[in-house]
Amino acid sequence: MSARPAPLVLLACCTVVDGALAVLVQPGSGRRSALPSAPVPTRGSIEDAAAELAKRLTGRVPAWSVQAGASVDAGLTITVAAVVPSGTAAQAGAAWLPMEQLAAALAADGVAAVRAAVSAMQDRLDREPVAFRLLPPTFTLTELQERYELLLERRLHKASFRRALLAAHLVEPTEHWRSEGRGRPAQLFRFSPRRRRGVQRSVRFEHLG
Amino acid sequence: MSARPAPLVLLACCTVVDGALAVLVQPGSGRRSALPSAPVPTRGSIEDAAAELAKRLTGRVPAWSVQAGASVDAGLTITVAAVVPSGTAAQAGAAWLPMEQLAAALAADGVAAVRAAVSAMQDRLDREPVAFRLLPPTFTLTELQERYELLLERRLHKASFRRALLAAHLVEPTEHWRSEGRGRPAQLFRFSPRRRRGVQRSVRFEHLG
DNA sequence: TCAATAGTGTCTGTTAGACATTATGGA
DNA sequence: TCCATAATGTCTAACAGACACTATTGA
Numbered sequence: 046m047s048a049r050p051a052p053l054v055l056l057a058c059c060t061v062v063d064g065a066l067a068v069l070v071q072p073g074s075g076r077r078s079a080l081p082s083a084p085v086p087t088r089g090s091i092e093d094a095a096a097e098l099a100k101r102l103t104g105r106v107p108a109w110s111v112q113a114g115a116s117v118d119a120g121l122t123i124t125v126a127a128v129v130p131s132g133t134a135a136q137a138g139a140a141w142l143p144m145e146q147l148a149a150a151l152a153a154d155g156v157a158a159v160r161a162a163v164s165a166m167q168d169r170l171d172r173e174p175v176a177f178r179l180l181p182p183t184f185t186l187t188e189l190q191e192r193y194e195l196l197l198e199r200r201l202h203k204a205s206f207r208r209a210l211l212a213a214h215l216v217e218p219t220e221h222w223r224s225e226g227r228g229r230p231a232q233l234f235r236f237s238p239r240r241r242r243g244v245q246r247s248v249r250f251e252h253l254g
Numbered sequence: 255m256s257a258r259p260a261p262l263v264l265l266a267c268c269t270v271v272d273g274a275l276a277v278l279v280q281p282g283s284g285r286r287s288a289l290p291s292a293p294v295p296t297r298g299s300i301e302d303a304a305a306e307l308a309k310r311l312t313g314r315v316p317a318w319s320v321q322a323g324a325s326v327d328a329g330l331t332i333t334v335a336a337v338v339p340s341g342t343a344a345q346a347g348a349a350w351l352p353m354e355q356l357a358a359a360l361a362a363d364g365v366a367a368v369r370a371a372v373s374a375m376q377d378r379l380d381r382e383p384v385a386f387r388l389l390p391p392t393f394t395l396t397e398l399q400e401r402y403e404l405l406l407e408r409r410l411h412k413a414s415f416r417r418a419l420l421a422a423h424l425v426e427p428t429e430h431w432r433s434e435g436r437g438r439p440a441q442l443f444r445f446s447p448r449r450r451r452g453v454q455r456s457v458r459f460e461h462l463g
Numbered sequence: 464t465c466a467a468t469a470g471t472g473t474c475t476g477t478t479a480g481a482c483a484t485t486a487t488g489g490a
Numbered sequence: 491t492c493c494a495t496a497a498t499g500t501c502t503a504a505c506a507g508a509c510a511c512t513a514t515t516g517a
Contacts, residue, residue, distance in 0.1 A: 049296065052261055052330050085330055087258065115324050115332045121261050121294055123324045123332075168377055171458040187496075193457055201457060204498075205479050212478095213459035228495025229487040247414050247506055248402055249380040250422035396469075413471075414506050421505095437468025438514035470513075477506080486497070 050120035052085040054094045057124055057162030058107060060141060061131035061179050066195050067141040068159050069102055070150065078142060078150045080158060085123060095125035102139040103129055108178035113165035118154050126162030128178045163196075170196055174215075177236040183219055185231035186210070214239035259329035261294040263303045266333055266371030267316060269350060270340035270388050275404050276350040277368050278311055279359065287351060287359045289367055294332060304334035311348040312338055317387035322374035327363050335371030337387045372405075379405055383424075386445040392428055394440035395419070423448035 057080060058069040073079030083098045085091060096106045107127035115123045135141050144163075147156050166175050176192040177184075190206050210216060217237040222230040266289060267278040282288030292307045294300060305315045316336035324332045344350050353372075356365050375384050385401040386393075399415050419425060426446040431439040 049258075049260065051258065086326060088326065091324055091326060112323055114321050115300055117295060117297065117300060121330070185496090197457070202480055203496090204481085206457065207497080208478085209457060209459050215459055224488065225495080227489050227493065229489095229497080231496060247418060248406070248410060250418050250424055394469085411507055412469090413508085416470080417505085433515065434468080436466065436516050438470075440469055464517100466515105466517080468513100468515085470511105472509105472511075474509085475507090477504100479504080480502090482499105482501080484497100484499075486495100488493105488495085490491100490493080 052121040052123065053082045054085055054091055054098065055122050055124045055158050056081045056083075056095050056098050056127060057113065057159050058099050058103065058127040058129060059162070059166070059179070060129045060133055061192065061195060062141045062143065064191065064195075066144045066163070068144065068147070068162075069099070069135060069139050070142045071102070071139050073152070077152055078140075078155075079152070080155050081139065082122075085121075091123055092125060095127060099127055099129070102135060102137050103133050104136055105129060105133060109173065109175055111165050111169055111173075113158070113162040116154075116157075122154075122158070124158045124161055126165045128166070128175060130181050131179060132181065166196055174236060174238070183221065183233040183235050185223060185225075185233060186216075187231060189216070189234070261330040261332065262291045263294055263300055263307065264331050264333045264367050265290045265292075265304050265307050265336060266322065266368050267308050267312065267336040267338060268371070268375070268388070269338045269342055270401065270404060271350045271352065273400065273404075275353045275372070277353065277356070277371075278308070278344060278348050279351045280311070280348050282361070286361055287349075287364075288361070289364050290348065291331075294330075300332055301334060304336060308336055308338065311344060311346050312342050313345055314338060314342060318382065318384055320374050320378055320382075322367070322371040325363075325366075331363075331367075333367045333370055335374045337375070337384060339390050340388060341390065376405055383445060383447070392430065392442040392444050394432060394434075394442060395425075396440060398425070398443070 060067055069081060070078035071081050081098050081102055083094055086094045091112065092110050095110055099107045107129055110125055110127035113124040113126040115121060142150055147159055169175055176189060176196055179192045180188060186207055190201055190203065194201055215236065215238050216234040219233045219235055221233040223233055224230040269276055278290060279287035280290050290307050290311055292303055295303045300321065301319050304319055308316045316338055319334055319336035322333040322335045324330060351359055356368055378384055385398060385405055388401045389397060395416055399410055403410055424445065424447050425443040428442045428444055430442045432442055433439040
């Protein structure tokens with residue numbers, strides 16, 4: 046009987062590069078790239094192991110992470126989705142791979158893991174500050190909306206986005222404005238959630254079926 | 255160096271007993287109960303292993319299941335949430351434990367696993383037919399609403415629930431009605447999802463922060 | 464006839480999305 | 491001055507929640 050291979054933590058660490066979602070990869074076998082991985086620790090949490098891995102390859106602990114599922118391929122693999130702010134540099138041989146080049150650069154199970162990671166992030170998008178963690182501490186509302194659009198993979202309505210955002214008391218304006226090329230400068234905001242009032246709305250059946 | 259213990263699949267199989275959510279348990283150590291578990295298979299999916307376990311203890315494969323997270327306690331444990339229709343009998347020494355008795359009957363990690371399972375089911379509630387899988391093939395709309403209320407842990411508005419449900423084309427009426435004690439008989443429906451038109455609505459920030 | 468539950472019609476406040484307009488900088 | 495982008499006000503259709511009402515059975 047062969048020994049069972051040690052379970053692995055597979056890291057799908059995402060950021061935004063040139064306005065597109067990208068995932069952290071390392072050189073793999075052949076010309077392929079591969080997601081970074083590490084053995085599941087015998088003590089300590091899976092997220093911490095993923096965080097350590099991310100720190101080694103980007104210089105910083107992810108601003109947010111979530112488990113994205115376990116699967117049995119060649120051994121047991123647990124995928125962790127993580128996000129770091131745009132502008133974070135890849136180091137130690139790692140690189141940022143834009144999502145569009147996913148299928149060309151990764152093996153099938155790597156692609157599946159990244160898709161699971163994106164899906165897990167999408168699921169948490171309205172409960173946890175995922176989009177904010179793709180940004181530096183201060184940001185414009187247009188940047189924030191772009192992050193939401195990247196994660197949701199669809200366009201949002203600007204006025205509605207801002208109305209909902211302000212009504213939710215998730216951001217507060219700073220004193221600073223940023224001029225970006227031509228148009229009117231944008232005000233910088235910071236993430237600053239106030240305690241929500243629990244206005245539970247109805248069930249949604251829209252995506253079911 | 256000690257051998258790494260084999261990773262386990264932990265099953266949180268839920269149903270409805272006497273109008274309350276209940277989870278499948280087995281006799282554990284001492285007077286405690288414990289969630290059923292099995293080794294993670296070296297081939298085949300984690301969900302299938304959980305399904306096999308559920309079949310052994312309830313006589314049927316779960317109507318729906320989802321992974322609810324992995325954690326490192328004494329070894330690596332992957333929790334799978336599953337649902338079976340109300341009326342399904344526990345067998346082979348297993349029993350249905352009402353959620354209210356959770357803390358008294360299970361160890362802390364078991365309680366945490368069940369909470370993670372319920373949370374995972376709640377997350378999928380508006381995307382997958384979780385509530386329907388807690389019911390037999392035909393059911394009344396009141397029963398369906400009760401399942402949603404159990405999973406969401408809050409009351410829903412009857413008229414709104416039905417309006418949204420009918421608008422989503424998720425159920426179709428059958429020819430049959432069921433008289434339940436006093437009042438007017440209820441029409442029986444079956445789950446019959448029509449292809450949705452993708453009316454993507456805005457982001458929700460309500461639960462964020 | 465009464466009680467209890469199923470199922471529906473109507474009203475109203477809220478809000479998402481569309482549209483238009485103002486504001487403010489750079490070219 | 492023109493253009494591009496930010497930010498905001500107004501209108502409307504859709505919808506959630508409230509309420510009341512009808513329908514249909516058993517006691």
